Amino acid sequence: MLKHIFAWMLVILAIGGTAGGLGYYKYSEIQTAIAASRNSPEPSEAVQSVRAHTGEWSATTRAIGSVVALRHVEIRNEIAGVVAEIGFRSGDIVDKDALLIQFDARQEQAALAASEADARLAKITLDRRESLRASAAFNEQEFDRSREEFAAATARANNLAVVVDKKRITSPFRARVGITNWQPGAYLDVGTLIVTLQGVDADAYVDFALPQDSAAAIRAGSRVTLSGPAVPNGEMTATILAEDNTADGSNRAVAFRAVAPGFGERLRPGTFVDVTVETSKPQQAVMAPLSAIRRSPNGQNVFVLVEEEGKLRARMRAVTTGAVKGGDIVVLKGLAAGDLIASSGSFKLRDGLLVHTGTPAPAPAEVGVN
Template sequence: MTKRLLIMLGCIVVLIAGIAFGFYLHIQKLIASSPKPSAQTVTTTKVAAAEWQPQLSSVGTVTAYRGVDVTSEIAGLVREIKFKSGQHVKKGDLLIALNADSDIAQLQALEASAELAATVLKRDEAQLAVEGVSQAQVDADKADLKNKRALVAQQTALVEKKTIRAPFAGRLGITAINPGQYVNPGDKLVTLQTIDPIYVNFSIPQKQSSMLKVDQNLKIISDAYPEAPFAGKVNAINPVVDASSRNVQVQAKLSNEKQQLLPGMFANVSLDVGDKNKYITLPQTAITYNPYGSTVFVVKQGKDDKGAAMLKVNQVFVTTGATRGDQVAITKGLEVGQEVVTSGQLKLKNDTWIVVDNSVLPANDPNPTPQEH
């Protein structure tokens, strides 16, 4: 019985070993016959160096060189409107005439009274010379004349206030005032703006305030004219830091001959600071940002199983710096001349074979402009 049992166990072991060996041969055959991973299509670019001018960026608001809402000092009925909406006017041009008939009549009466007082004074001075009147009478006549002339001046000022003039040269806005309308003191009649030159007000964080100085060059870009940057200079720096935001307010002055910039517009401000620096730059699409660090895929030469030359990739950690437009500066991890994948990274890992197709490239412009589609 013991001998038969041993023979039976030996047969079972041999059978199991045969089955296992056959299964192993079958797996190896499947692996050998399975298709190999195909090369992945990507876009690439050569790592290059570029000079960047250090800049401070901010968003500002366009304000008029001079701007005011023209109002009336006194109440009155609008008789004439001497301008058209949007018209350019000079300093002192008549804008609106209020009804001043009664005021002019009162002025004429006061002028007549002043003339009479002057005549009385002249006659009494002649009488004083022959001792016909006392000195007190002449003094009273002089005081009366001064009083009447003062009343004339007061009434003249009142009449002048009935004619509203441009306080400075500029461009008028749109008005809703019509002839025959009654206006009260302080009512807005029309806006007047001087927009050449023009100001742009913006803020810079206090930690960057040491980089600011008057007459620094800057550029303004408005979305109304994205392809036409406006050049200007720093005109003034506020000596007080805003306690709530810890920002410093800065004012820039720009030429606006074509009057393209209008008060109230917002503008992107780029302020040049310091000397130009040289950076290794890449399109931002080339960077894969991960919790454990930023990486890129570097292209290198290799050979497949048949010895044919092919390209493959190797993942490399990099340190990124400042960004500008579509580009990002690389401060560590790459060298000029290396080839880097710029799109298609999601399907890559170390030693993945690739095929380069640069017929359509991702954006790589350091100074892009908005495009309408």
């Protein structure tokens, strides 16, 4: 019995000794790691920094605009007839008064010639009766009849001249013509669309609509910014020329028309552009580079670089942002002008991390932001 007890005690002592040895070994390893970490440099990251700066900011709204020619018209015939001649080809630029289409007017021209002959004869008769006014052969009644016959013949000739003139359709202004499939010999009923004309002018209109709340802040003479792939140089300024006198009954939007210098020569009518409109007066705001803004499920934040005990550390700060202009964004809340923030490389940071950065980039000159 004593032998069994002694054997178990030896086993227990062996296990305890082994566990103690392992524990001491692990404790020594941990102490060695702690000592090594105390001697190793603190982790850090290198980033580029910039100081938040001030600029002018104003609230804006955006809309889709459509380019409209200063002059445009659909050409339709007022009198039915057979096409005798077409004076243009699809896509041509035609001058003012250039022939567009000539209808067969031979019958009307013959009738006009006859009416003009009747008018000339009536004029001769009237002149002869007028010459007899001082003689005894003069008859007042016959003279009155001749005068009215001459007037009637002249009116018939003028009426036929108008009909003949309507058989010839010309361009009302210099314009580019659209595509047409009409050919000589075709019969066109009254009101048939012959071709569309888009005026060739240096400028063009841009039509757009804004919700009634935004529309209340702008008037004729206000400036808007046009942008988009079709806009020369990517962006340009236009001036509002007019606003509609009523709001649309279906969506309560108000239509506006702006004039865009140089658009008539560069963009074809119907092209769409982005329209940005200022809806408030410019005001001062803090601005920061877009690259400095980090987004997370909790919102937007930036890393402000703060000097602590002689070292520069990153401190996360929540911000509220506004409009974007170029590479900058308006910070409505959370930053002050002059705060040093991480720009490029801020994705590598965490709160409290040691930061190395070169000389902060100078704040740009005060700019306007829409």
